Amino acid sequence: MRGFLFAVAASALAVGAEIGVRFTDGPDLNLGFDAVAPTGLPAGWRPRSIGAEAEYGVDTTIVRDGRYSARINAREDTRSYFCSGLIPVTPGERIRASAWVRTAEVPAGKGTVILIADFLVADHAPVGGPTKVAVASQTGDWEQIQGTVTVPPRANFLQVRCGFSYSRGICWWDDLRLEAEQGLTARVLLRDGRLVPDRTGVPVEIINRRGLRDSVTVRLAHGREVAAMTVALSGAFRQRLQLPLSGLSPGRQKLSLEIRDSASLPVWTTGEQTLLVPPGLTLAPLIPTHWVAEDGPPRFEAEVWPALSTAGPAARLVLRVLDSSGRELAVSRQTFPPPGGTDPARFAVQMPGADPGDYRVVLSTEGIAGETPTVEQPWSVVTRGQARTILRSDGFPEVGGRPVFPLGMFNNTARLEESAAAGFNLVHMYNAARVEAGSRPDDQRLKNELDRAARLGLRVLLLVPMEFAAAGQWDAFTRRIRMFRNHPALLAWDEEEGLARGDLKREDLRRIRRILQEEDPHHPFMVGDARDVIGRITDRSRLFPEEEMDLGMWWWYPFPLKSRAADALEGIEAAGPVLEAPTFLTQRATRKPVWVGIQAYRKPGATERYPTPTEYRAQAYLALISGAQGLMWYGGSVTGGLFLNPRDGHWEELRMLVRELYGLEPLLLAPAAPPPVAEPATLTISAGMRRAAGRGLLMVVNRGPQPWQGQIRSPALPDGTVTPLVGGAPFKAKSGAVSLSLGAYETCVLTWHD
16 A cells, blocks of 8 residues: 655646655654554554544455555444544645545445545644545445545644544545645744734745745735745745734734745745734633622632733733722732743732622733733622522522523524513523634633623523533633633533533543532533433433433424434434424433423425424423423524524514513423313323413413314313413313314413412
């Protein structure tokens, strides 16, 4: 086997012909499959299983070329890959990847055997998601797969993966190679994904894959300003220089970088790219953003990222705490951190006392000539009652002394105002809370969204930094928890699908829970996850990792109703034309509260669709009848989310339904009464009752495709008028019965006053 090689241009600075520069020619490049490590694996490659483990090795009998092929044997559905080392790349360049692959015992229509490209901003932080290069057709014989990828902005490195994606069986890989269209490229060097100019200009790195020693000109343009430098290529794989570009200001800036040969002909250009130049001073949200008065003398930590090229050795950072009148309560000074570092300057501030209220933390500088920036963060002292969620004995959360029936939206920051006006009382923050392992998180974005939710009276189900946990970066994980643990918008912490997808291990979830209990015992932990890799879950009554959670939640996505295979990860149970409540709710073995993620989502496929308004009502009320203690809908912008198409997704009708449910909150919080009986008896009618504060509630759902007419009987029904919540004339109840006529999947909700 020829191994894994990086092919580049053959003529001086042209593109096209392959010359076969092996990865072993550079210190940052990995080996191919031809060598075998003492572990029995291909040298220079590492195995990676996300979920169920697979068996990795080399094969000497099933080989396309050479002595070895790389083999993965997966007995369960898994994401299992051979991963290459890190390959330096330049944003904008195109790289062709090809490989020969053979498969056996791979089930049809179950995941893929795939070649994937991952791009990283440094040697640890990903840029965007995985990029599919090519998928095997699984013919059972050797087949070549290939594709071309373009390196995205900010990416510094490429890693390739080959193996199974949500599939199983055996796959063999051979003759895997990359070919770059360019032999000479250049990139602007970034720090943590940002462009931080220093005193001498903008740092640039030339990537010289052929070891050329020509004379070239490197040009960096920003608007009308152009910095150019003639460079004698040293032949080194990487060669750094500084281009004196002075007109960069904080914010998103458009730049272009090119290399010209000795005849002034362009041989490489990035085209115009947008790079983020950070402000001279960045003050992250304080840790914690709010202090609780009952916890003792107020204190916080502050992290500062300076990016001032004018700061000399005498420069100092100054942090002041001011009250609402501008009076200084505390001040702290320290020197600037070393230039070019990736760690912030850190302040630890403690005050003898501060009453509940709002304060300002102001950061400035001393010892720098000329005007320098001043930035600030708000900081507040609150009472414990403002920063606590009590989980009552009946399973409902209590906030500020008031019980709440949760009505929320997943991944919803786009329509917070509309949601709050409709009666939603909860928002799940996913995109705003996401982090990238090894990279500085966007804490400011998350704080802004939490502050916005608080202003609207919404509580937040806040995703824990799962990527930090998966990468074992527990200090970074704990830092995020400490930062937001006292925010008044916080209802509960949330983890979802980490175990089910295989991103986390059970011991990771235990450690997450332990950290939450130590750092924030005042908010419960919601787990939207399975107790194991989802393919191993056969009994959905025991779906949840009960020991690690305070509350549980899973997804129920049945529409359109039709015969389909069960898929727990997708919220699908084996279905037919009758709407069945999910078994993770109706047959649950846990005594802990369980919420239901209700479908507001269009599955992929030409015949799929969003739920109708009738189905929205039926699903919500059937979940309530079946014991759900919270309801969440999915509004995000990932495949099929409601907010991708609010009209077809019936957003207005859903808002009306939530407004209706919000008005029933005292009754939804009440214990369930004995279930009413349908006459004539039928398996497609579900009914439930609640009584609270002199008011009664009857919920009836026809789960079937045929109309139903009959009576609902319960001794709790009054003699007299019962009123439908939605449209129509009042009903007469007599002798503990009321006559109803329901269309297919129709819901009737009746109320009365005792």
